Amino acid sequence: MLKLIKIKSLILIFSVFFVLSNEAYSAGSEAYDLIKPGFSFEGPTGTYDRAQLRRGYQVYREVCASCHSMKQLAFRNLNQKGGPEYTEEDAKLFASEYTVIDGFDDYGDPVERTRILSDRFPNPYDSKEAAKASNNGAYPPDLSLITKARSGGYNYIYSLLQGYGKEIPEGIEISDTLSYNPWFPGNGIAMYQPLYEESVEYEDGTFASIEQMSADVTAFLAWSAEPEMEERKRLGFIVMSFLIIFVLLMFFTTTRLWKDVH
Amino acid sequence: MDTDYKYEPKNGLTRWLDSRLPLMRFTSEHVLQFPTPKNLNYFWTFGFILTMCLVTQIITGIILAMHYAPSTLLAFDSVEHIMRNVNYGWLIRYIHSNGASMFFLAVFIHMFRGLYYGSYKEPREVIWILGCIIYLLMIVTAFMGYVLPWGQMSFWGATVIINLVGTLPLIGESLTQMLLGGFAVDNPTLNRFFSLHYLLPFIIFGVVLLHIWALHVPGNNNPVGLSVQGKQDTVAFHPYYTVKDFFAYTVFLLLFCYFIFYNPNALGHADNYIEADAMVTPAHIVPEWYLLPFYAILRAVPDKLAGVLLMFGAIAVLFFLPWLDTAKVRSGRYRPIFRYFYVLFVIDCLILGYLGAQVPEGIYLFLSRVTTIYYFAFFLLVLPILGRIEKMKPMPIGISNSELSRDMVAAE
Numbered sequence: 001m002l003k004l005i006k007i008k009s010l011i012l013i014f015s016v017f018f019v020l021s022n023e024a025y026s027a028g029s030e031a032y033d034l035i036k037p038g039f040s041f042e043g044p045t046g047t048y049d050r051a052q053l054r055r056g057y058q059v060y061r062e063v064c065a066s067c068h069s070m071k072q073l074a075f076r077n078l079n080q081k082g083g084p085e086y087t088e089e090d091a092k093l094f095a096s097e098y099t100v101i102d103g104f105d106d107y108g109d110p111v112e113r114t115r116i117l118s119d120r121f122p123n124p125y126d127s128k129e130a131a132k133a134s135n136n137g138a139y140p141p142d143l144s145l146i147t148k149a150r151s152g153g154y155n156y157i158y159s160l161l162q163g164y165g166k167e168i169p170e171g172i173e174i175s176d177t178l179s180y181n182p183w184f185p186g187n188g189i190a191m192y193q194p195l196y197e198e199s200v201e202y203e204d205g206t207f208a209s210i211e212q213m214s215a216d217v218t219a220f221l222a223w224s225a226e227p228e229m230e231e232r233k234r235l236g237f238i239v240m241s242f243l244i245i246f247v248l249l250m251f252f253t254t255t256r257l258w259k260d261v262h
Numbered sequence: 263m264d265t266d267y268k269y270e271p272k273n274g275l276t277r278w279l280d281s282r283l284p285l286m287r288f289t290s291e292h293v294l295q296f297p298t299p300k301n302l303n304y305f306w307t308f309g310f311i312l313t314m315c316l317v318t319q320i321i322t323g324i325i326l327a328m329h330y331a332p333s334t335l336l337a338f339d340s341v342e343h344i345m346r347n348v349n350y351g352w353l354i355r356y357i358h359s360n361g362a363s364m365f366f367l368a369v370f371i372h373m374f375r376g377l378y379y380g381s382y383k384e385p386r387e388v389i390w391i392l393g394c395i396i397y398l399l400m401i402v403t404a405f406m407g408y409v410l411p412w413g414q415m416s417f418w419g420a421t422v423i424i425n426l427v428g429t430l431p432l433i434g435e436s437l438t439q440m441l442l443g444g445f446a447v448d449n450p451t452l453n454r455f456f457s458l459h460y461l462l463p464f465i466i467f468g469v470v471l472l473h474i475w476a477l478h479v480p481g482n483n484n485p486v487g488l489s490v491q492g493k494q495d496t497v498a499f500h501p502y503y504t505v506k507d508f509f510a511y512t513v514f515l516l517l518f519c520y521f522i523f524y525n526p527n528a529l530g531h532a533d534n535y536i537e538a539d540a541m542v543t544p545a546h547i548v549p550e551w552y553l554l555p556f557y558a559i560l561r562a563v564p565d566k567l568a569g570v571l572l573m574f575g576a577i578a579v580l581f582f583l584p585w586l587d588t589a590k591v592r593s594g595r596y597r598p599i600f601r602y603f604y605v606l607f608v609i610d611c612l613i614l615g616y617l618g619a620q621v622p623e624g625i626y627l628f629l630s631r632v633t634t635i636y637y638f639a640f641f642l643l644v645l646p647i648l649g650r651i652e653k654m655k656p657m658p659i660g661i662s663n664s665e666l667s668r669d670m671v672a673a674e
Binding site for chain 2: 044071072077141144145148149150151153185225227228232233235236237239240243244246247250251253254257258261262
């Protein structure tokens with residue numbers, strides 16, 4: 001049985017590899033432009049929408065987290081400035097839903113305790129191999145940095161999540177274990193359609209359409225990849241303002257100084 | 263260079279110090295009062311800008327090294343630790359990563375300036391050669407630095423480049439193993455790259471000092487290309503050029519800060535935010551933008567060894583530039599035909615950079631061959647021949663005297 005799974009996953013890895021490498025040399029197969037809905041965090045003064053980040057976290061927690069880890073995130077991040085900004089109590093509550101093995105007791109047995117703020121998000125799988133075994137041989141990537149790690153960024157993630165259920169165009173063949181997705185390189189993605197209408201029931205009463213959930217979880221992932229973004233833009237504004245004034249002063253100083261040199 | 267500027271110690275302490283360690287005299291003669299041609303344009307400010315770039319990279323690099331872990335198991339996560347948990351770690355890392363790009367941007371402008379105004383010509387050959395050494399060291403340092411975050415492009419970039427070294431006859435194999443510390447890019451590679459990435463900037467710093475020392479013997483070239491004939495042609499470095507250079511630097515900082523604060527990953531590759539995985543090859547392996555022209559040259563020829571030799575040759579040819587260019591007139595201003603070839607060369611380099619990011623097939627491959635041929639032809643054919651046959655435009659008599667002279671020798 002195990003051997004069979006191994007062989008199956010090997011075949012799958014090779015087929016994914018084949019599809020991927022095929023894609024690399026058939027530029028122009030991306031028939032679809034990315035959907036760009038316009039996020040609140042775009043532009044030089046854009047900030048994250050707290051309510052959206054919270055809805056996005058709910059989508060991650062209830063849907064994505066069953067396969068995808070986010071190993072760079074700790075529960076304390078949920079409470080920090082520039083993020084979803086949950087209260088400390090809420091963040092603690094989220095953490096306490098998961099357990100972690102934390103060292104060994106006096107008898108050498110592993111000690112299991114509930115997670116606290118300083119703990120990272122749990123990984124759904126014990127190992128990469130286990131993750132592959134449960135996913136037809138495809139490894140669900142860690143999502144901590146995903147919007148920075150894909151060309152097209154968050155718009156790519158947003159488009160990808162909505163790229164399911166489309167009719168396969170003629171001339172494209174997708175193996176049975178893969179789903180057709182026009183935005184995925186090679187068009188055959190190992191991830192099955194993750195979001196359906198009302199996959200989650202939003203706590204704030206927002207209607208959970210696929211578009212809505214895609215946007216929300218994308219915003220959450222964008223924050224996770226760049227948790228420093230708001231602070232960065234805030235500091236950037238101060239630095240640029242200072243610099244512009246300084247540049248002008250330096251300009252006047254230079255012209256004044258050089259006025260008499262001919 | 264003869265100069266009327268002299269340092270006089272003002273009090274007992276400075277007189278005492280001056281006869282023991284003439285530090286104040288040195289500063290006065292080589293920084294404050296150093297006679298500098300008064301007609302330098304803003305392309306001459308990049309020397310100062312580059313010094314600031316180097317200092318910025320060293321300072322931010324030292325701080326990054328305090329938090330970075332050079333181990334294949336920890337490197338990627340330690341960079342994310344810097345980005346997320348270290349106070350202003352994201353700022354320091356973004357300064358360092360974008361700083362590398364800005365450093366190269368500045369060095370390209372600096373080099374193209376030297377090329378146009380003939381700053382490599384007699385008596386400044388050694389300045390130019392030292393500059394080429396700095397540029398070579400910068401490339402090596404930047405390449406090694408790019409490996410450290412241990413992303414997919416780090417790993418595969420290192421694999422590709424080190425494989426190239428392996429194609430060299432005789433030394434190839436042993437050199438490859440020495441770089442790798444094993445048989446593939448792995449922990450020993452990362453360790454030695456980290457060590458060398460920390461060491462090389464200080465060597466660059468040393469060569470920069472030699473570069474400036476060599477500059478201070480004949481003094482600056484200038485847009486007219488004529489030698490300084492007397493006091494009327496120069497101003498003191500301070501305050502004239504300290505202020506002007508600093509003004510240019512603040513403008514440069516505007517662009518630098520735009521990238522740091524508003525588009526910090528624009529110059530990088532998305533794949534480098536995926537942790538290195540020896541089992542998954544990225545669809546396109548591309549180096550950082552500043553190495554793309556050389557990458558295009560490498561892939562322009564079907565033979566691997568020939569490609570490698572051409573790529574190294576593209577840098578090596580720069581070292582011989584002072585003797586390849588046979589024109590006695592320094593400044594491109596007075597070389598009507600050279601100017602066209604020069605502009606074409608700049609465009610050629612830009613196209614090579616664009617082609618370096620494309621898959622070398624069809625029209626791209628054809629174009630990269632044409633541009634590679636022109637790159638070498640510019641140095642090996644155009645410059646040696648043009649200097650002998652080109653009719654120069656009339657030149658001014660001196661830096662301060664705009665009266666024109668058809669007699670080039672008299673002007674010199």
